[in-house]
């Protein structure tokens with residue numbers, strides 16, 4: 312099997328699964344309980360929190376654990392707006408993930424003025440266009456760090472500066488799901504940051520939200536920023552995955568980029584294959600989006616599946632929806648180019664050999680399927 316759908320989810324590391332198991336079986340205590348065995352579990356969770364904070368250049372108390380990035384995005388947007396007085400403008404990137412995009416959009420029904428920040432042809436938010444949208448009454452700007460379908464990297468530092476200069480009251484939320492650990496990021500460049508463990512070899516159903524000190528945020532009950540029994544297996548599983556990534560940070564980033572460049576070069580050799588999004592060397596190291604003209608993405612996906620190569624036509628969240636791909640449309644990628652789009656997403660454990668083998672299978676299937684193209 313060649314698994315090239317790591318932006319949808321990754322295989323959980325054995326060390327992460329082992330850690331989760333330990334906190335389900337032997338060290339299962341509720342960290343808020345009063346006996347000393349529970350205090351040990353609490354200590355472990357606090358050490359995990361400190362490591363996660365370190366990875367973001369943040370402070371431990373700025374980390375709120377969640378059930379994943381869908382919750383983190385929801386909590387950031389609704390928690391920030393709940394804590395503010397008065398309505399105003401909300402700006403959402405045109406290519407945001409539905410878990411941020413739909414939440415912001417829905418506020419228009421409550422009297423907010425919701426506008427979209429357009430992206431350029433590479434899928435990155437157009438900073439000049441965003442700047443013209445910033446008004447004094449802007450309350451929130453939600454722009455992702457890395458786009459999950461094409462790997463475009465947004466200039467979060469410049470976006471943060473522009474927002475704070477034009478609308479000092481506004482908060483900036485960054486969906487960091489596809490960028491965390493893969494592309495450098497410093498929490499000083501946002502007010503909120505969402506991440507999810509299963510995108511970097513941790514377990515599913517656990518993630519975090521960074522909330523900058525001093526930024527008003529209405530979370531769970533009373534003083535709690537998030538209610539509920541602490542998910543110790545998830546948190547400790549995620550911590551093992553963070554620890555592994557941090558121990559190999561540059562090596563993992565370099566290796567994924569080397570694989571991506573090799574794959575891009577191999578695929579560019581196939582007739583009528585176009586790369587969507589940024590130039591491969593400029594995007595995130597793990598996401599490559601290509602269009603194989605004349606072959607529908609779903610048809611290619613299933614042909615590759617039969618050869619045990621797993622890819623996607625877009626994000627899993629939009630893969631089952633009929634009609635247009637919102638992300639590619641926003642970039643101006645339409646028609647046959649949109650229909651033929653495939654997303655290939657990598658992890659540090661893919662190999663250069665896999666990049667050669669996958670490209671050879673794609674070339675073979677493209678030649679085969681094009682013979683049956685309706686004219």
Ligand code: PMP
Pocket residue numbers: 318319378379380381382408410455457458459486488489506507508516518626627628
């Ligand atoms: N944001 C982005 C950019 C994503 O790619 C995803 C996962 N597809 C999410 C948010 C949602 O993350 P989770 O699965 O943890 O809810």
